Amino acid sequence: MKKLVNSNQMKKIDSYSIETIGIPSLVLMENAANQVVTTMQKNITKEDIILVICGSGNNGGDGLAIARILLNLGYQVDVFFAGKEASMTEETHKQMTIIENLDMVIWNAIDEINFANYTILVDALVGIGLSEKLTDAYKQIVEKMNHHEGSIYAVDMPTGISADDGKIMGIAVKADYTITFGHHKIGQVLFPGSDYCGKLIVSDIGFPPVAMDSIHSKYYSYDKKDLEKLPKRKAYSNKGTFGRVLVIAGSENMSGAAYLSAKAAFRTGAGFVEILTTESNRSIIQTQIPEAVLTTYNPEQLNEEKEKIKKSVQQADTVVIGPGIGVSKESHQLLDLVTLYVEPPVVYDADAINLISEYYNTFPLLRNNTCSRLNEFSNTLPPYSIITPHLKELARLMDKDVRELQDNLLDTADRCANDSKLIYAIKDARTIVTHKDDRYINHSGNSGMATAGTGDVLTGIIAGLLAQGLEPFEAAKMAVYIHGLAGDYAASQKNEYSLIATDIIEALGEVMK
Template sequence: MQYLVTSSEMQHYDAHTSQTIGLPALVLMERAALAVVNQLQTEDFNLSRVALICGYGNNGGDGIAVARLLKLHHIDVTVYLVGLPNSASAQTLQQIKIAQHYQIPVMTSLPDSLSSYTTVVDAIFGIGLNRNVSGEFLRAIELINQSHADVLAIDIPSGVCADTGKILGAAVKAKQTVTFAYSKLGLSFYPGLELAGKVTIADIGIYADKPASHYTFEQDDLDKLLPIRANDSHKGSYGKVLTIAGSQNMSGAAYLSAKAAYRAGAGLVRIYTPICNSTILLSQLPEALLSPFTPNHVNFTELETWINWASVIVIGPGMGVSDDSHQILSYVLNHATVPIIIDADGLNVLSQDLSLLKQAKSPIILTPHLGEMASLTKRAIDEIKHNLIAIAKTFSQKHNVICVLKDAKTVVAQPHKPTYINQSGNNGMATAGSGDVLTGIIAGLIAGHLPAAQAAPVSVYLHGLAGNNAAEKLNKYSLLASDIIEGLTHILPN
């Protein structure tokens, strides 16, 4: 697991390390500079002539220290200072004095162009920026982006909000970014993620005395995340998934969700669907149990039998928005005592009457994409897209649900717990049925005895890894939802 920290969390960790633990700030600055120089020297940067554009804060101090270390390697360096000298931190003033003793050119005005430099190091703002850039800072960013040189950003590209990834007026476009201790939240979301280029996290000795409020998974976590399968197990050992899905001419979503649940390890999957889907589902997925019903004549006594049979319930994929859908969703929420995953048309029905959630007696996972979240919250899609974390958190806490808000970087929010930000996946997964597959994976892991609070973020991560595997074998243009299911077979451990 990797922390994704906000600017205030990082500033707290930094202060705790230097002030409470007693590791001097100048030592941290030196270690940061060493990490940047190592990146410059081991990666594909042309170091024939290097300009370092530095602010007067500690980010600028890091940049000036980098200039000194490069000078020791006989590299031609020039430092350009941007901003007001009276705003300088004590550490940056010290670095300026040291650089001057090393006879490094330290210029207090920007050049007309940076075109003569082969590499530019961006050390203007760091993570503390909280307003739009203007004046001399704006000109510095424009000069960097116009230079055609290789650009390395220190900690975060200047002009990118460390908490959201938004551009604050203007921002540096870097080839690479070296960030310190932990990745910053703004490096996980577009456009910050794209502007940062390749991101390297450098350990410089900063100590986190409390957990961060956001996290992500890494490949090394995979074995520790999955439920354990016993050698003496049988199909009943891995739970029973009830998938309530499908409608007239909409059997595909039921198939994808049910098959994904099996591929994620479920022991038994039962599909509760209109009778018109029976033949095609039995032929597509003979492993599934089928319980068809007649539209407009739902037998709720029979439905209750299957609710009581299930270890986890999926409701919504391809089921349509109808009186049947509303009645079935209401009945499930009112009678189930096992985790319920509401997706697709289940969410569309729910958006008409959010009070249905008050009936729930068990953990609820909602898996909306942006359009479905707009219906649930009565907010514009653009507003949600640019405030994924805040909106997912607020909704989760207000309705006491686990909210899996799907986008290029999916967010999993749940009450009183850290928020998961997914880093796996690719744009080929933006295809019909991808969400049905995710719903099935969540159900499969819960059936295999992973608690809902863990199954939601783990499934999102697995879904992305499976999509990456499929894209490697095929390509991003041609990816189908069924390819993601097959990708699971290659990324899950034996």
């Protein structure tokens, strides 16, 4: 697990290390500079000509120390001090004195510099402390840097990116490498900030673990060590040991979503998968996935089919409803029946979410409410169910504009979790899984997964993990992470242009070894 921090939390970790533990600030600065230089040395040569661009704060102090270490190692390096002498921190002032004593070239005006003379730039202008848009002077510097043809190394954070949410503060440096210190910053994981970081390296500069314990961050991501949380497979077992999934999906002559969700549940380890779909899909489903038990219904005779549906729902360890069922009055009635009968946690996906949004005032479980739409939705569905909306579906449910949700993704996650017993997997380029006070931000996956059917695959993975006994919140987080890992593996075998949903299913075996 990787904790994610915002700028204020990182400053508290820094202050705790210095003031409470007693680590001198200049020691941390020296460690940071050495880590940046170590990273740079893997890619640069003594033929490179390096310009280190520094501001007045401690990020600029890091940059001055980097320049000095590079010089001592025999590299060709100059400094551009873009800050104000009167605004220097104590540490940065000390680093500047050392630089001056070494008679290094120090530029003070952008008009004096020909950026084309340098092959490498180091961005040490601002770091994580940016809270407002860049000044015109800094904008001009960033523009020059972005037009530069060589590599750019950002110190802690590319200038112009908010460490808190990844937003661009007017303009931002497009780095090739970002060396950040101590912990991942939220703005380095969320887009667009993630794109501006280039290759992100998290370096240990000596913050003691107790410093991290001094703050509370509700944001985190997973890494491959977290795959140990997958359900263990018992040697003495049968198909019932690993759970029964019911996938309620598909509509007339639309079988693809049901197939993808069911197969993903099998590939994730579910022992038994039943598909409940319309009679028109019988022959194709039986051909596509013979391993699944098939139960069909006539959508025009749902009153007569109640007992059959009830039996399927009540036999299941977990239920998926929504992929490809459409938003007709028949699918509306089906959703109503299932929600009334179901007991285990449910995965509500796709058209199930759209149905509740469209028929909100006529949905028996939700009408005649006094609460807001979102809160009442949260409080009337089976507790600990998992809702998997992409932003457009969530916008319909919340009766908001998509752009508003997209521009305030962290706030959106907070609103979904507020007083809710449900788990929301808010699907975006960085999916956020939210429940109560926890926010999991997923970092696996790639652009090739932006294709039809991948959401159906995720739904099946969640259901497969639920059926095997993972707690709902853990199942949702782990499923999102595995889904992205499988997408990354599939893209490495093919490419991001050619990826399709079934490639992700086939890659599950590799990432879950």
